[in-house]
Amino acid sequence: MSERIPGEVILDVAHLRIAVSEGPVLVDDISFTLRRGEVLGLIGESGAGKSTIGLAVLGYTRSGCEITGGNLMFEGQDIRTMTPAQRRALRGNGIAYISQSAAASFNPAHTLMRQVCEIPLRDGCTTAAEARARAISLFAELDLPDPEHFGNRYPHQVSGGQLQRAMAAMAMAAKPDIIVFDEPTTALDVTTQVEVLASFRKLIREHGTAAIYITHDLAVVAQIADDIMVLRHGRMVEHGRSTDILHNPQQDYTRRLVADRAEGHAQFPAQDETPLLEISHVVASYSGLVRVIDDVSFAVHRGDTLAVVGESGSGKSTLARVIMGLLPREAGDVKFHGASLPPRLKHRTVDQLRRVQMIYQSPDVALNPNQTLLQIIGRPVQFYFGRSRSEVRDRVLELLRLMELPESFIDRKPAALSGGQKQRVGIARALAAEPDLIICDEVTSALDQLVGEEILRLLKRLQDELGIAYLFITHDLGTVRRIANKVAVMLNGKFVAGGLTATVFAPPLHPYTELLLSSVPEMRADWLDEVLAHNRRIAS
Amino acid sequence: MIRLVALRLVFGLVTMWAASVLIFGGTELLPGDLATAILQNSATPENLAELRAHLGLDRPPLVRYGEWLTRAAHGDLGTSLSNDRDVVEEIAPRLRNTVFLAGFAALIAVPLAIGLGLLAAIWQASVFDRVINFVTLLTISVPEYLVGYLLVKYFAVRWDLFPALANVSPETDLGGRIYLTALPVVTLVLVVVAHMMRMTRASVLSIMASPYIEMAFLKGLSKPRVVVRHAFPNALAPIISVVALNLAYLVVGVVVVEQVFVYPGLGQLMVDAVSKHDLPVVQACGLIFAGAFIMLNMIADIMAILSNPRLRRPR
Numbered sequence: 001m002s003e004r005i006p007g008e009v010i011l012d013v014a015h016l017r018i019a020v021s022e023g024p025v026l027v028d029d030i031s032f033t034l035r036r037g038e039v040l041g042l043i044g045e046s047g048a049g050k051s052t053i054g055l056a057v058l059g060y061t062r063s064g065c066e067i068t069g070g071n072l073m074f075e076g077q078d079i080r081t082m083t084p085a086q087r088r089a090l091r092g093n094g095i096a097y098i099s100q101s102a103a104a105s106f107n108p109a110h111t112l113m114r115q116v117c118e119i120p121l122r123d124g125c126t127t128a129a130e131a132r133a134r135a136i137s138l139f140a141e142l143d144l145p146d147p148e149h150f151g152n153r154y155p156h157q158v159s160g161g162q163l164q165r166a167m168a169a170m171a172m173a174a175k176p177d178i179i180v181f182d183e184p185t186t187a188l189d190v191t192t193q194v195e196v197l198a199s200f201r202k203l204i205r206e207h208g209t210a211a212i213y214i215t216h217d218l219a220v221v222a223q224i225a226d227d228i229m230v231l232r233h234g235r236m237v238e239h240g241r242s243t244d245i246l247h248n249p250q251q252d253y254t255r256r257l258v259a260d261r262a263e264g265h266a267q268f269p270a271q272d273e274t275p276l277l278e279i280s281h282v283v284a285s286y287s288g289l290v291r292v293i294d295d296v297s298f299a300v301h302r303g304d305t306l307a308v309v310g311e312s313g314s315g316k317s318t319l320a321r322v323i324m325g326l327l328p329r330e331a332g333d334v335k336f337h338g339a340s341l342p343p344r345l346k347h348r349t350v351d352q353l354r355r356v357q358m359i360y361q362s363p364d365v366a367l368n369p370n371q372t373l374l375q376i377i378g379r380p381v382q383f384y385f386g387r388s389r390s391e392v393r394d395r396v397l398e399l400l401r402l403m404e405l406p407e408s409f410i411d412r413k414p415a416a417l418s419g420g421q422k423q424r425v426g427i428a429r430a431l432a433a434e435p436d437l438i439i440c441d442e443v444t445s446a447l448d449q450l451v452g453e454e455i456l457r458l459l460k461r462l463q464d465e466l467g468i469a470y471l472f473i474t475h476d477l478g479t480v481r482r483i484a485n486k487v488a489v490m491l492n493g494k495f496v497a498g499g500l501t502a503t504v505f506a507p508p509l510h511p512y513t514e515l516l517l518s519s520v521p522e523m524r525a526d527w528l529d530e531v532l533a534h535n536r537r538i539a540s
Numbered sequence: 541m542i543r544l545v546a547l548r549l550v551f552g553l554v555t556m557w558a559a560s561v562l563i564f565g566g567t568e569l570l571p572g573d574l575a576t577a578i579l580q581n582s583a584t585p586e587n588l589a590e591l592r593a594h595l596g597l598d599r600p601p602l603v604r605y606g607e608w609l610t611r612a613a614h615g616d617l618g619t620s621l622s623n624d625r626d627v628v629e630e631i632a633p634r635l636r637n638t639v640f641l642a643g644f645a646a647l648i649a650v651p652l653a654i655g656l657g658l659l660a661a662i663w664q665a666s667v668f669d670r671v672i673n674f675v676t677l678l679t680i681s682v683p684e685y686l687v688g689y690l691l692v693k694y695f696a697v698r699w700d701l702f703p704a705l706a707n708v709s710p711e712t713d714l715g716g717r718i719y720l721t722a723l724p725v726v727t728l729v730l731v732v733v734a735h736m737m738r739m740t741r742a743s744v745l746s747i748m749a750s751p752y753i754e755m756a757f758l759k760g761l762s763k764p765r766v767v768v769r770h771a772f773p774n775a776l777a778p779i780i781s782v783v784a785l786n787l788a789y790l791v792v793g794v795v796v797v798e799q800v801f802v803y804p805g806l807g808q809l810m811v812d813a814v815s816k817h818d819l820p821v822v823q824a825c826g827l828i829f830a831g832a833f834i835m836l837n838m839i840a841d842i843m844a845i846l847s848n849p850r851l852r853r854p855r
Contacts, residue, residue, distance in 0.1 A: 099755060
């Protein structure tokens with residue numbers, strides 16, 4: 001490695017163009033420079049070409065794609081014309097990569113230590129003992145537990161947040177000049193995200209490493225980046241200092257991203273009738289071993305939106321499965337319109353099934369790819385109401401209109417639709433049964449921010465028009481404040497706080513609610529410091 | 541994990557028992573029994589009945605099965621009818637020969653197949669990959685006796701490099717054995733390599749689409765290293781089970797090859813015993829074949845469990 005002079009340009013990208021071989025252009029006319037010790041944030045929605053650019057910097061394109069234009073200069077060397085051997089040296093020692101899902105990116109067959117030390121040992125310039133010592137000191141720097149022995153574990157033996165930090169250790173092991181972070185905290189819970197983000201920032205600052213930080217979350221990038229480039233459909237929208245982008249955006253698209261999410265609650269009708277859904281002291285577990293739901297009680301009235309919030313593993317989705325009857329409850333009662341529902345799905349009547357519907361997190365998986373929208377949405381119409389073929393078609397068309405989808409979609413298959421459109425089909429399918437209650441399981445988390453907003457607006461409108469109640473499972477506290485009138489906070493299968501949203505989210509806060517709320521990233525650049533200081537105060 | 545292994549052992553025993561029922565039932569269904577086989581032409585209804593009573597054949601099959609199984613479990617497989625020798629003594633040298641032949645073939649075939657499979661995966665879609673795929677498809681499609689006779693025709697008859705007959709005796713030393721069995725071993729290797737090599741290639745390539753393989757490339761590793769160090773360990777489970785299947789075939793399926801090369805192995809003994817109506821020997825051979833098959837598959841399953849760190853080292 002050459003001498004490291006802070007502020008010197010190490011990566012110069014000019015007019016980069018990446019295209020599918022003899023196909024559409026994915027990324028076009030992207031230019032930026034990266035200096036030592038600087039962090040560039042690449043931000044945009046999915047399909048904006050962020051990851052494609054990040055990988056291109058390592059001289060890598062996913063199969064079927066190629067770099068068709070522009071220059072990528074790393075320390076004066078053109079990455080595009082490197083020999084395979086030079087490129088391998090670049091990847092290990094010059095530029096390292098941290099991927100979104102550490103769980104998928106670590107090889108399950110080897111210990112963490114072996115994978116972290118692989119690159120330093122490959123070149124033979126360090127001994128096994130030196131590489132090991134460096135890995136252990138990196139583990140310690142990244143606040144990993146028991147750094148001496150942490151590396152002896154296999155990937156499946158450590159948590160997601162720890163694995164993501166172990167991947168940072170793997171990237172740093174060969175002392176690279178640049179690290180490409182590709183959505184490294186997206187798969188983590190909010191509270192874990194704070195810790196991992198803090199570790200990353202410490203690492204970059206102390207080692208003076210330059211970084212490209214890819215994310216869809218402006219609030220995250222605000223904590224870590226010096227410069228921000230906003231991307232859309234493979235092109236640059238805006239590029240500048242972080243403070244300028246955040247506080248003085250020039251482009252309309254950036255303004256929409258930066259704009260505070262629309263605040264304020266919709267009005268909910270007063271309710272005094274019998275609850276639509278009443279759950280009392282419900283207990284459930286998988287194979288009788290671990291209690292996943294532990295003594296949970298709540299009520300949902302007509303027109304209510306109850307948000308169930310908590311981190312992954314807190315039992316939110318299991319609760320939905322218990323209400324639906326997919327997982328039989330072991331104790332307690334689930335009443336619907338005052339009548340107890342049988343614990344198991346197969347013992348419920350058709351009418352009981354019809355009245356509770358579900359919308360899933362990932363419409364890609366929840367819709368049968370081999371069926372047309374007519375079949376997908378028409379099936380519940382036919383099953384619950386026994387309508388004739390022409391009546392089914394009319395009803396499906398009506399539902400498509402309600403979803404603001406073109407009628408011509410009726411004979412299409414899900415693959416021809418975008419993510420947001422697919423989720424609308426999921427909603428239409430639930431509505432086709434004319435239910436009283438819809439359980440929404442993380443319905444916006446697989447969607448981009450702006451698309452998710454539209455889905456939430458649609459759900460709200462349907463509620464106003466049809467008076468449906470929602471049970472809204474989410475880990476995104478921002479959405480909760482806006483759409484839910486009631487909230488329940490779950491931790492380890494128990495409700496730790498619950499009631500009207502305004503009450504639960506107002507002081508005095510339950511400590512766990514406070515932790516969750518404070519972990520939601522905010523656009524302010526000093527947010528991360530404040531949260532860390534705050535968490536330290538609580539801990540001491 | 542210990543539970544999984546124990547469970548697998550119990551399954552193995554259950555399968556072994558089921559095989560013993562099939563073997564006993566099968567020989568029971570054959571026309572004629574031990575008494576007719578012994579007396580052959582001198583059989584009259586009277587002395588048949590007398591001999592049956594003497595051998596205990598007039599008792600119900602279930603009782604005789606229980607007795608046979610108990611004795612077999614104690615290592616007593618009965619007496620051969622053709623020469624009155626103890627079946628165990630009759631079988632032991634033959635079994636040694638078969639295991640030698642199978643082991644010799646496996647020693648060459650398994651590393652060769654895995655090596656070729658890995659190379660084909662590394663050079664995927666190259667000329668080497670296509671040629672090796674074509675050749676192995678050919679050897680898998682041609683019956684082994686044809687391969688055997690072709691080898692004999694060229695290597696034994698035309699060029700006189702190796703003997704056509706693999707007539708080893710207990711006195712033959714190791715070098716002599718290797719020389720005598722060269723052609724049958726090559727025949728067996730050609731037959732089993734294809735399957736294992738193709739499985740190695742296919743399962744390694746299926747792993748190559750995983751995110752951690754992309755990560756390995758992004759770390760700057762070369763393709764051979766990614767294939768051997770990162771993909772292969774995760775592709776082991778299906779490869780192990782195919783290797784076991786082929787090893788079992790080497791023990792059980794050598795009957796034809798032993799006939800072609802007149803090799804004094806277990807398969808040849810069994811063929812002889814069937815033609816002589818020597819039921820105790822047939823049953824014993826059946827039991828040994830079934831046992832070898834079941835044991836190899838059981839070992840494969842246990843090794844597949846051990847090769848998975850999730851099972852070996854739970855949270």
